[in-house]
Amino acid sequence: MAELHNRRWILHRRPEGLVTLADIELREEPLGTLKPGEVLIRNHYLSIDPAIRDWMSDRPSYLPSIPLGEVVRSTSLGEVIESHHPAFKAGDLAVGVNGWEDYSIASGDQLMPVQPLAGEAEQYFLSIYGAVGLTAYFGLLEKGRPQPGETVLVSAAAGAVGSLVGQIARLKGCRAVGIAGSEEKCRWIVDELGFDAAINYRTSANLQDAIRESCPDGVDVYFDNVGGEVLDAALMTLNKNARIVFCGAISGYNSQQPVPGPYNFWQILARTVTLEGFLVSDYFARFPEAIAQVRQWLAEGKIVFREQVVDGLEHCLDTFNLLFEGANNGKLIVRINSLPQASGGSGLRRDQLNHATAASALAATQEETR
C-alpha cells in the first residue's frame, strides 16, 4: 500500500473567533504505514460538528485539544482498505474519531464496525445512528428524564440534535417547544416535525416572555445546545425541580473573551434545578439499543431527519462555518471519495438529503401523544 497521498486539513494555529484559512489548511502528505493493530480507512463521509471548534481551542475540555500540526479531528465513516486488526477486513465499513482527511489510519480498537441495512445510507451512521441521533436520544431520556405531560424546551431546535430532541419528546408524551433562528426553521419544526410551538429568538422582543407564552405550564426539561442569552432566558421559565441537559454552548464557541456562565445562575438554586453535563460517548455500550429504537421510529415514520451533504474535502471549512451562521439545514456532512448512494426510497438528493417521512403517519403520532 505504497504511494498513497493523503489530503488532510491541518490545524496550524489556534483560531480566534471564526475559523479561517489562516488557522487550518488543506495539505497533501504521504500516508504512513500501518502498525500492528491498525487499520487503513478510505473515508467516505466526514462529520461537521460544533464540538470541533472546542477541540481546536486550548481550553481544557472532555477531549485533549487538537495539537498544532495535526489533522482536524472529526468523526468519519469509511471503507477499510487494509487491516492489521483481527476485527476488520478490507471492504468493511467503520466509524471512528479520525479527521478531515482522505485516508485515516486508526487503531482497530477505536473503530466501530457499521452495517447499513438495505435502504439505509452509509452516512446515517454519522448522523441519526451516530453521535447526533444518540445525543438526542440519551441526552433527553437519561438526563432530561421527561415525564408524560411535561414541557420540553430545546434550543437550536432546527439543528441536527435539537430537531430530534423535540420529536422524541413528543413520542414520550411531552409538549415540545423549540427555539430557532429563522421563520423558515420555526415553520419546519412545527409543520414537518410536529413540535407544539416554535420561538424565533432573533425576532422575539423578549425571549423570556415568548417562552412563557409557548410554555404556559412552565418548562420541565430544557435541552441546551447554545448557552448564552438563550440559556439565561430559559432559566427564568423553569419549573421547580426542572432538569437542564447541558449538551452544548455554541453561542460561546467563537468567543475570544472568557465566557461567563449564565447571569441567572442563581435560579438553579432558587428553583432547585438539576443541570447535567452530557457526553454521548459515555453511553457507548448502549449504542446498539438506541440505534435499534431510532431505526424503528424511522421505519415507522415517527421521526423526520434532515441531512445536508456537501461534496468535496476542500469544502470542510466553508461547511463548518455554516454552523456558526445558523445557515445549515440539518446535520452537516462532507462526502469524499464516494458517489452518492442509491439508497432505496429515502428521497436522497445530491446536496440535501431530506429523509422526510409520511406526514400522515407523523400526524397520527402527534394525535396519540398530545
Added chain:
Amino acid sequence: MAELHNRRWILHRRPEGLVTLADIELREEPLGTLKPGEVLIRNHYLSIDPAIRDWMSDRPSYLPSIPLGEVVRSTSLGEVIESHHPAFKAGDLAVGVNGWEDYSIASGDQLMPVQPLAGEAEQYFLSIYGAVGLTAYFGLLEKGRPQPGETVLVSAAAGAVGSLVGQIARLKGCRAVGIAGSEEKCRWIVDELGFDAAINYRTSANLQDAIRESCPDGVDVYFDNVGGEVLDAALMTLNKNARIVFCGAISGYNSQQPVPGPYNFWQILARTVTLEGFLVSDYFARFPEAIAQVRQWLAEGKIVFREQVVDGLEHCLDTFNLLFEGANNGKLIVRINSLPQASGGSGLRRDQLNHATAASALAATQEETR
C-alpha cells in the same frame, strides 16, 4: 393580651451592597390581635443567615422578596404566649419563619413545635437541629451522594453549614477538604473537626493548585456555599461525574451588578458534572429522621458544632454583617427575651457556645473512617 408593644426590624429600602441602617431600622409598633388559627410567640432566638440578604433584594428567588415596610424575615424560636390554634398552647416552644422582632404572630399551620431533650439548648433548633444542620445533612447526602473513599470539598468550611458538611463526609468514609478565609479557621476545621485538609483562599497564590494539592485524587463532591471565584477554581478540579451541591453563593449576595455564573461553566459539560440546586425546605417531611441522626452523632461525640450567640434585638444588623466579613465563628444567633440557659454539660458560654466534644472520640472516628 392588650398593650404589648413590639420592636421590629423593618425593611424600608432595598439594600445596595452591605445592609445599613439606611435600609432597615428598628421600630416599635403596637402588636396586632390574633385571628383564628394564629399563635402569638415571644421570640427567644432569631436566626442570622446569609439567605436573608437574598430575600431583601427584589430578584426572583425561592421565597418572595420581603415587602418594603415589613419585618425582616428570619427563622425564630420562641415560646407560645397565646394560641388560637389547636396544636399549640401557652408555654410550648415553636420554630417558624417569622422575623427579627420581639413577638411574632404566625399561623399555627406554619409553625413547628420543638421539644429539647434534657441538656439540649433551645437554640439548637435554629442551628444544628434546624436549617443549618439539616442543610448540611440533606444537601450532602441527598444531592452530593458521597461514596466511601471519595473526596468532598466544601467552601465556607468553617461556617455553620460547611463545618458540618465536612464532618458528615468523614463519617461517611470520605476525604473532607475545606476552604476557609483565615488560618485560625483552617486550623479549627482540621484540628478540632477532623477535616483531612484545609485551604486558606485568602493566602493561596493559586486556588486551583491548592485544591489539587489537597485533593490528589480530584474532587467528587463540591459543596458550594459561596459561588464566584472559589466555584470557578473548584470546577477545574472536579472528577468526571462529580456532583456540585449548590447551596449558596454568599460572594455575590451584596453585589450591585448582575453576577454571572462561573466562567468555567463549560467544565460542567466537559466533566459531565451534575449540579443541583438545594433547598432544605424541600425535605421538611424528613426533618425528624435527620434530627434523630444528628442528635445521635452529637451524643456520641462524633460531631462538633459551634454557635455564636449575641444578646439583644438591637444587634441584629451588626451580627448579620459579620457574615459578609467572614468574621463570625459558627452559627450566628441573636438572643432576646431570654436568659442564657443552663444546659447540662454543654460548656455553654455567654457569647459563644462551643459545643466541642471529646477530641479523643472524634479522633477514634477519624481512624475508623480514614
